[in-house]
Amino acid sequence: MTNARKSKNIVLVGMMGCGKTTVSNALARLCPEFSLLETDELIENSEGMTINEIFAQKGEAYFRSIENKIIREALSEHGRIISPGGGVFLNDENKQLLNEKAFTVYLSASSETLYNRLKNDNSRPLLKTNKNLVETIKNLLEVRTPHYKKAMVEIVSDNKSAKEIAEEILKEYKNYGN
Ligand code: S3P
Numbered sequence: 001m002t003n004a005r006k007s008k009n010i011v012l013v014g015m016m017g018c019g020k021t022t023v024s025n026a027l028a029r030l031c032p033e034f035s036l037l038e039t040d041e042l043i044e045n046s047e048g049m050t051i052n053e054i055f056a057q058k059g060e061a062y063f064r065s066i067e068n069k070i071i072r073e074a075l076s077e078h079g080r081i082i083s084p085g086g087g088v089f090l091n092d093e094n095k096q097l098l099n100e101k102a103f104t105v106y107l108s109a110s111s112e113t114l115y116n117r118l119k120n121d122n123s124r125p126l127l128k129t130n131k132n133l134v135e136t137i138k139n140l141l142e143v144r145t146p147h148y149k150k151a152m153v154e155i156v157s158d159n160k161s162a163k164e165i166a167e168e169i170l171k172e173y174k175n176y177g178n
Contacts, residue, residue: 007034008178009080010169011098013148014107015141016086016124017117019157019165023107024083026162027169031081039070039084046070051085055125068094075101087126089147099152103173106151107165111138113158152176 010027012020021038028036040051043066047054054063067085071094074082082102089095089104098104109117114137118127129136148154153172157165 007079008173009075009078009082009102010034010173011082011084011102011104012107012169013084013089013098013104013151014086014157015109015114015137015144015148016127017114017121017137018086018107018109019117019162020083020086020107022162023157023165023169024081026166027081030163030166030170034079034081036081037074037083039067039074039082039088042070042074043067050123052123052125052128060125064091067091071097086144089150090144095147095150099150103176103178104151104153105169105172106148106154107157108145108148108154109157111141114141 012024014020024036024038028034043054043063044050047066049057051063054066064087067088068091071084071088074080075097089098111134115134118124118137119133121127126140127133127136153176155165155168155172
């Protein structure tokens with residue numbers, strides 16, 4: 001991978017708390033020629049609001065439309081590691097575009113791992129319900145898993161360091177002829 005301008009983008013999909021941000025940072029350290037894009041961060045910057053504020057003031061549908069726009073923009077260049085929000089692959093158009101134009105990786109994690117990573121988190125609007133957090137995570141995971149499984153490869157993230165996962169991703173990326 002010497003010419004990042006021509007290298008296929010790498011996209012990490014998976015549930016909130018599966019480690020997309022940490023792993024994409026580790027991946028960016030292994031591939032300094034790639035640039036790293038966090039779509040939630042881009043959305044927050046362009047809207048001048050936090051994700052919580054966008055959901056509360058403008059609603060989820062608005063957030064999803066901006067997310068779709070940001071994904072299209074992110075795919076307009078090569079040599080990128082893209083770390084989107086956990087809902088990105090639920091939209092058929094996003095899923096198709098990402099699988100067509102990028103190398104997609106599903107970072108899977110058990111509901112126990114997700115719970116442990118999310119139990120003290122306050123930044124995810126979809127977890128701010130009155131329902132039990134374990135149940136909320138299990139339900140989301142059940143509904144979303146079939147979508148996430150449409151990614152090109154699945155890498156289990158439980159009990160692995162971000163660096164180990166990043167190395168696995170890179171191996172798969174090369175196996176795919178990238
Ligand atoms: C969401 C995940 C969040 C963020 C928003 C919605 C989701 O990103 O985009 O709260 O639908 O799963 P992370 O996956 O980085 O937490």
